[in-house]
Amino acid sequence: MNMLKIVAVPMHKEGRKFVAIFAAISVGLFFLWEPLFWLGCGVTVWCYYFFRDPVRIIPQDPNLVISPADGIVSLIEDVVPPADLDLGDAALTRVSVFMNVFNCHVNRAPVAGTVTQIVYHHGKFVNASLDKASEHNERNGLSIETTSGARIGVVQIAGLVARRIVCFVKVGDPVGAGYRFGLIRFGSRLDIYLPAGVSPLVAVGQTAVAGETILADLAAPQKQRIGVAE
Structure with missing residues (x-):
């Protein structure tokens, strides 16, 4: 099994701007207080995870x-x-x-x-x-x-x-x-x-x-x- 496919689940395009915003805020927090930067990184990863869009195996019976x-x-x-x-x-x-x-x-x-x-x-x-x-x-x-x-x-x-x-x-x-x-x-x-x-x-x-x-x-x-x- 390809572990990369498990960890790097595709993200829906609706989430891109939110991840970018959280990432930018995290960088800004680094200059205020380093622990806040790591907290921001955690929230950014969660946001990516929230907007994940994994492949699913769809049943093909029309009923x-x-x-x-x-x-x-x-x-x-x-x-x-x-x-x-x-x-x-x-x-x-x-x-x-x-x-x-x-x-x-x-x-x-x-x-x-x-x-x-x-x-x-x-x-x-x-x-x-x-x-x-x-x-x-x-x-x-x-x-x-x-x-x-x-x-x-x-x-x-x-x-x-x-x-x-x-x-x-x-x-x-x-x-x-x-x-x-x-x-x-x-x-x-x-x-x-x-x-x-x-x-x-x-x-x-x-x-x-x-x-x-x-x-x-x-x-x-x-x-x-x-x-x-x-």
Whole structure:
């Protein structure tokens, strides 16, 4: 195994200016007090790590819904999706993945399809792990329609520290499963709304990996999985 590929993980271009700023501040701190310089170096390395963009192995089955984010599955519940996502007014299963400040924050498309809706809402910045964050926090919602006609909702939610949601796609854009469609800076959450009748294949507390962890199978609905911590 190439150790360089493990240590020198590619960084997303969104992070370049932040790393440059932290590096410049660190140099300035050196002339004030050397210990502050080393502290600044540590923060610079963390910033690089935060904006890392590792290669992922994307499942190629078009019926699979994969996680759009790295993090912990924090909530699974049936709720009515936001009206502006055009997913109907019936309750759907929502899977929430919470990202802390050490997770990779590049967001990936959960399915292949076409972006049919993008709606941005200004809001608060309460802890993204709380249920009320879905309604009250700053957020950006997308709907993706697959070639089979299934619609998946994905909502980027800003967190307690996050102050910037970035979306790289627009309505009408085709996306592949695992396609990098956005990024949230410094701690946040993603909500995924599954089509009616589709149950999640993950459990609350499970670690999810963006572009790799399978959240659901559109072609083979199963009973919701229950996990037990040991």
